[in-house]
Amino acid sequence: MYVNYETEGKTLTVHLYGELDHHYASLLRVEVDARIKREKPKELLLELTNMVFMDSSGLGFIMGRLRKMQKNEGTMMLVNPNRAVERMINMAGIDKFIKIIRKESVTK
Amino acid sequence: MKSVAVLKKPKMITGVNSFECSFDAKSINESFARLLVSAFVSQLDPTVADMTDLKTAVSEAVTNCIVHAYRDREKYKNARVYLSGVYFPDGTVSITVKDKGCGIDDIKQAMEPLYTTSPSDERSGMGFTVIAGLSDKLKVSSDVGKGTTVTIEKKVFGG
Ligand SMILES: Nc1ncnc2c1ncn2[C@@H]1O[C@H](COP(=O)(O)OP(=O)(O)O)[C@@H](O)[C@H]1O
Numbered sequence A: 001m002y003v004n005y006e007t008e009g010k011t012l013t014v015h016l017y018g019e020l021d022h023h024y025a026s027l028l029r030v031e032v033d034a035r036i037k038r039e040k041p042k043e044l045l046l047e048l049t050n051m052v053f054m055d056s057s058g059l060g061f062i063m064g065r066l067r068k069m070q071k072n073e074g075t076m077m078l079v080n081p082n083r084a085v086e087r088m089i090n091m092a093g094i095d096k097f098i099k100i101i102r103k104e105s106v107t108k
Numbered sequence B: 001m002k003s004v005a006v007l008k009k010p011k012m013i014t015g016v017n018s019f020e021c022s023f024d025a026k027s028i029n030e031s032f033a034r035l036l037v038s039a040f041v042s043q044l045d046p047t048v049a050d051m052t053d054l055k056t057a058v059s060e061a062v063t064n065c066i067v068h069a070y071r072d073r074e075k076y077k078n079a080r081v082y083l084s085g086v087y088f089p090d091g092t093v094s095i096t097v098k099d100k101g102c103g104i105d106d107i108k109q110a111m112e113p114l115y116t117t118s119p120s121d122e123r124s125g126m127g128f129t130v131i132a133g134l135s136d137k138l139k140v141s142s143d144v145g146k147g148t149t150v151t152i153e154k155k156v157f158g159g
């Protein structure tokens, strides 16, 4: 798992690469929350074009950040999740609370 | 021994190939387990979708051993996960994930969507639901204080 960040105004984009499982979710959570605390974004984008694998620990990570953004009266979106990831989101029924968008070019 | 089978029992025919191993119950080994299963199942030349489903299901079961079975780390000095697999002539793959941890008292409840005993840890409670959704058969047996065995079966089709 590899991650990098991009800030533009009040939007924080987190680019995720590789496999998001329990091991990496617990590391990532600390890192991303520190960013959120520091930058207080109004919008959090998780850019998943290159995230090739996710299990339910990744769902826990997404739900946790969603709750955090909602508490701060912000929003969160997923950018380009692959089909398997999107299916996990639907399985958990969180597609009602989280917007999925498609972008052709994603800067990093 | 309590046991809940979501669907039928795995069938008993001689497999074409099988493996068996164990590793430390450390979170870094979640990806190791997925790699092992991928390498084994790739012998059947499965579709990417079937391979992803199996990897995800195994990841769930292995993570549960690491996160839940041995949550009392003091008590379990030699916490290990036992992983084995077999495939059959018709392309059915059966993977078994076993631990010698705390066990599950109420398996039915544990398998309910969103049920988790560690919400503070950001567990989604969706592990068993995901396994059931991505596999053809799922069997969970557990003995409190002795451990849990999860068997996942899925027929894969050549890619
Ligand atoms: N191997 C195991 N040993 C002990 N308890 C387990 C095991 N696997 C699952 N459980 C119990 O079942 C519950 C549900 O598991 P799961 O659906 O994977 O959700 P989560 O892992 O997010 O809690 C867990 O919270 C735990 O209490």
Ligand SMILES: [Mg+2]
Pocket (backbone or CB within 6 Å): A056, B060, B063, B064, B126, B127, B128
């Ligand atoms: Mg789980």
